[in-house]
Every structure is written in C-alpha cells, then in structure tokens.
Amino acid sequence: MRGQAGSEALVIVHSWHHGNTRKVAEALARILGAEVRTPDRVDPATLGEYDLVGFGAGIDSGRHYRPILDLADRLPPGGGRRVFLFSTCGVPAAFARGEAFDRLVEANHAELRARLADRGYAIAGEFSCVGFNTNSFLKHFGGLNKGRPDAADLARAEDFARGLLAAPRGERLEPSRTTR
Numbered sequence: 637m638r639g640q641a642g643s644e645a646l647v648i649v650h651s652w653h654h655g656n657t658r659k660v661a662e663a664l665a666r667i668l669g670a671e672v673r674t675p676d677r678v679d680p681a682t683l684g685e686y687d688l689v690g691f692g693a694g695i696d697s698g699r700h701y702r703p704i705l706d707l708a709d710r711l712p713p714g715g716g717r718r719v720f721l722f723s724t725c726g727v728p729a730a731f732a733r734g735e736a737f738d739r740l741v742e743a744n745h746a747e748l749r750a751r752l753a754d755r756g757y758a759i760a761g762e763f764s765c766v767g768f769n770t771n772s773f774l775k776h777f778g779g780l781n782k783g784r785p786d787a788a789d790l791a792r793a794e795d796f797a798r799g800l801l802a803a804p805r806g807e808r809l810e811p812s813r814t815t816r
Contacts, residue, residue, distance in 0.1 A: 644685060644686045644687050644688070645665075645668040645669060645670035645686060645687065645688040645689070645690070646670055646671055646673065646678075646683070646686045646688075646689045646690070647661045647664050647665045647668065647670045647671070647672045647673070647689075647690040647692070648672075648673055648674070648675055648678055648689065648690060648691050648692070648704065648707065649661035649672060649673075649674065649690075649692045649693065649704075649722075650674060650675055650692075650693040650694075650700075650701045650703040650704045651692075651693065651694065652694070652701075653694065656694060656724040656785055657692050657693055657694050657722070657723065657724045658672075659785050659790060660692065660722055660724060660763070660765065660785055660789070660790065660793045661690070661692055661722070663790040663791075663793040663794050663797070664690055664692075664722065664763075664793055664794070664796070664797045666794065666797075667794050667797035667798055667801070668688065668690075668797050668800070668801065670688075670690070674703075675703040675704055675706070675707040676703070678707060680707065680710045680711045680712060681712060683711065683712070683717070684712070684717070686717075687717075687718065688718045688719070688720070688760065688800065689717070689718075689719045689720075690719065690720045690721070690722060691704055691707070691708065691719060691720070691721055691722075691748060691752070692704065692721065692722035692723055693723060694723065694724050694725070695723050695724070695725040695744045695764075698743060698744055699744060699746075699747045699748070700721075700723060700744075700745070700747065700748045704748065705747060705748060705751065708748055708751040708752055708755070709751060711752070711755050711757075712755075713755055713756045714752070714755050714756035714757035714758070715756055716756060716757075716758050717756075717757055717758065718757075718758050718760045719752055719757045719758065719759060719760065720759065720760045720761045720762065720763070720800060721745050721748055721749060721752075721759065721761075721762045721763070722762065722763040722764065722793070722796075723741070723744060723745065723763075723764045724764065724765055724766065724785060725740070725741075725744060725764060725766060737764075741762060741764040742762075744764065745762050745764070749762075760800055760803065761796065761799065761800055761803070763792075763793055763796040765785050765789040765792065765793070766785070766789070
C-alpha cells in the first residue's frame with residue numbers, strides 16, 4: 637500500500653492470545669498506509685517491493701514469538717532496506733516507562749534485531765508497549781494489564797509511525813521516542 641509519504645510499506649505481525657500486537661500493527665498501518673499481514677502470508681522474495689517493513693510480535697521468554705523470527709531467517713539480503721520492530725509484552729504496566737523499560741525492550745528485541753541486521757536490513761526504529769497478559773498463573777487472577785494496549789498506547793504507536801515517515805532515510809529514531 638502507498639504510505640502517506642509516498643512510500644510502500646508493509647506491517648508483518650504475529651499476534652495471538654488476546655490480539656494485543658495486532659492492535660498495535662493496525663495503528664501503525666493506519667499512519668503508514670500499509671497492509672498488515674501475518675508471517676505465513678508473506679513471500680520473503682517480495683519484500684524488495686517495499687520501502688519500509690515492520691516486524692512485530694508479542695514477547696515470549698524475552699524474545700519475539702517464533703513465527704516472526706523464522707520469517708527473518710528466510711529473508712533475502714536486505715541491501716540497507718529500512719525496517720522497524722515492534723512488540724507488546726506482559727510486564728506490569730507500572731514498570732513500562734523510563735530507561736528500565738527501554739533496556740527491557742532493547743533486550744526483548746535483540747534476537748530479531750540481530751537477525752535482520754545480519755541480513756543487511758537497516759533498523760529505522762523500535763516500539764513496544766504493554767499488553768494484556770493471562771499467561772501461567774495470571775489467568776487465575778483475571779490477568780495483568782487488562783485493557784492494554786489502550787488508546788494512549790495506540791496513540792504512541794501512531795506517533796512512532798509518523799516519526800518513521802518523517803525521519804530521513806538512514807536516520808534511526810531515538811529509543812526515548814519509540815518506547816513507553
């Protein structure tokens with residue numbers, strides 16, 4: 637799809653459990669004018685048609701869910717093509733701010749970031765927010781972060797997408813603008 641800045645963009649998301657990350661993907665896509673696809677609906681050979689590609693999933697045990705990592709392993713050489721990373725995670729919302737959260741996101745995104753960089757993709761920015769979490773024992777207590785991502789989280793995702801469109805090619809958004 638043609639983005640607001642005249643570029644082609646694609647948002648790839650693996651989202652299950654509660655659809656947390658899908659909500660973020662749709663918010664990003666609205667601003668970027670992008671189509672949203674799941675990893676199983678992406679032909680890696682066609683990514684060269686896009687100026688900007690987003691890769692996102694929930695975080696499981698400190699990394700993106702396997703389907704998005706597996707897709708990254710099948711990608712052709714990137715040749716500097718701009719990509720961005722996004723995620724939702726189930727940490728308590730009270731901890732989802734400041735430098736500590738920035739470090740957590742950096743660690744959570746490390747494996748996907750490395751796989752993409754190793755293939756020659758340029759990471760334009762990263763975004764993360766909390767999501768509703770009913771994993772493990774949390775389901776017995778009604779879960780954690782009910783209602784998240786909320787309107788404020790999705791507005792931050794949209795601001796992040798606007799930053800991607802406004803950033804000169806090759807410029808990476810600062811983490812302080814991409815996570816909260």
